[in-house]
Amino acid sequence: MVNDKLLQNLSRNLLKILDDDEYYDITIEVGNDPYVNIFRAHKVILYYRSPYLRRILSTNKKKDDKALIHHIKLPNILPEIFQIILSGTLL
Structure with missing residues (x-):
């Protein structure tokens, strides 16, 4: 059985991945001019966060x-x- 401390550490690591600007593998241009943002992300996370994505x-x-x-x-x-x-x- 996985202990609670391991799960907490794993959760923290996954949250850090969301903010990682160094090892991203996709950029997503979102919105229309003049309200365009470009996000850096990880395909594997996007894949599991949204059926649309x-x-x-x-x-x-x-x-x-x-x-x-x-x-x-x-x-x-x-x-x-x-x-x-x-x-x-939110931003």
């Missing part, structure tokens, strides 16, 4: 794609809403 990421996946960082545009989503999807908090 899961469909987008699955559709855009290419077997031979060697790009390290991908970029998608979501003009119909407000930056504030995407921030909640990504981290559960």
Whole structure:
């Protein structure tokens, strides 16, 4: 059985990943001019946070794609809403 301390540490580590600006693997351009924000994120987290994003990421996946960082545009989503999807908090 996994102990509580291990789960707490794992939770803290996962929260740090959300704020990690160094090891992200996707950028998401959200909103329309002049209210555009670009978020740095991790595809695996987005994949499990939202069925909508899961469909987008699955559709855009290419077997031979060697790009390290991908970029998608979501003009119909407000930056504030995407921030909640990504981290559960407002900007």
